[in-house]
Amino acid sequence: MWLHGNQLTGEIPKELGNLANLQSLDLSDNRLTGVIPKELGNLSNLQKLFLGGNLLTGCVPDGLRDVPNNDFVKLGLPFCSEHPCVSGGAVVDATTLGLVSDCGMLLAARDTLAGTAALNWSADTPIADWTGVALGEASGRVTEILLGGMGLNGNIPKQLGSLTNLQSLDLSDNRLTGSIAAELLDLSNLQELYLGGNLLTGCVPDGLRDVPNNDIARLGLPFCSEHPCLTGEIPPELGGLSNLTGLWLCVNQLTGEIPPELGGLSNLTGWSLTQPVDGRDSA
Structure with a gap:
């Protein structure tokens, strides 16, 4: 399967892992995002795998380590068992890959902000030890980000909208500017949202109206439908x-x-x- 440079977008379909006779897969130089599906590790006949030149995050499933011809170096991603966001020796399953994705999104979010000196968010530190970050006991994913009063500057990072298990987000009392990222509407599990005490402008996306615990009144901004x-x-x-x-x-x-x-x-x-x-x- 040769789909090099076809301007493909979206995530790599996990269903490709069902093509038992597949020997060559070239998805390089497109605009693919997300993590590499672990299902590709089921391709026991795979001899060539080229995924470089995309916007992939996370890590390379260990089951792909032995593909003879690959461009893993071009990806710049570690193998999952070697990823610093995951404890050593962790089983590489859907939860692990999801946590690696959370890690990548938070690192990208950090890079959009200034005033992050108080954060120890680093690819060299397990995500469970990051300042203001908590993982869910059941999901093993990022469920809380509590960064109130941390001196953060910049816009609310849109990458936060990719943290699908997030339940609590506190960015209050910083120096954040711009409008409220529409990507926060993707946080279907959000129960707490605190954004007051910043310099935000515009309006509040209507989908955030139903977050049970919030300080939206403190923002002094209308909902977008009322703007x-x-x-x-x-x-x-x-x-x-x-x-x-x-x-x-x-x-x-x-x-x-x-x-x-x-x-x-x-x-x-x-x-x-x-x-x-x-x-x-x-x-």
Whole structure:
């Protein structure tokens, strides 16, 4: 199966592990994400495996270690039994792979923030020992992130929305800016959400309304469905506001094209047009 450079997106289908006679699999140089499914380890006849040039995270299942021709070096990922997020000797199963994915997402989230000196989040430290992180006894996955008052700067990392077992998220009393990441809506198990005491703008995604324990009232922001919407085209006159540093036009009903005059806003440090403008996503 040769699908090199076909601009494929999404995760590697675990069903490929059922192709018992497969000898060659080339999915390299696409835009695949997520972890490498352990089911590929069932391919006992596999002689060639090329997965490099994608956006894969986590670790390489140990069952693939003996594939004669591979590009594992290009992946830059350790084998699962060697991954620092997992205790030595751990059985590489679905829980282990999920935890490795959680680890990768949190490391990526850390890299988007400033003011992380107080965090010991590192690929060299088991995730169970990370500051403010707790694992569920039953799931073995990340269920709590408690980072209130840690001096964090930047936007809320969208990677947090990939922590599917997360139940508690406390980012309150930091110096976070920008809008609330829409990816938090993917946290279907979330029971606690604290974001107050930051410098957040925009509106609160409506799906967060039902989180049982929250401090949304402290934010002083409307829910997105209650936010007054702008209609029509973006005024080109905005390009004359030479001292403008932030432009947030998300969650509106704007049409037309983005005025080229906005390109003259040399002091602009933050902007968002996350809703489609003229049929295109302009974020």
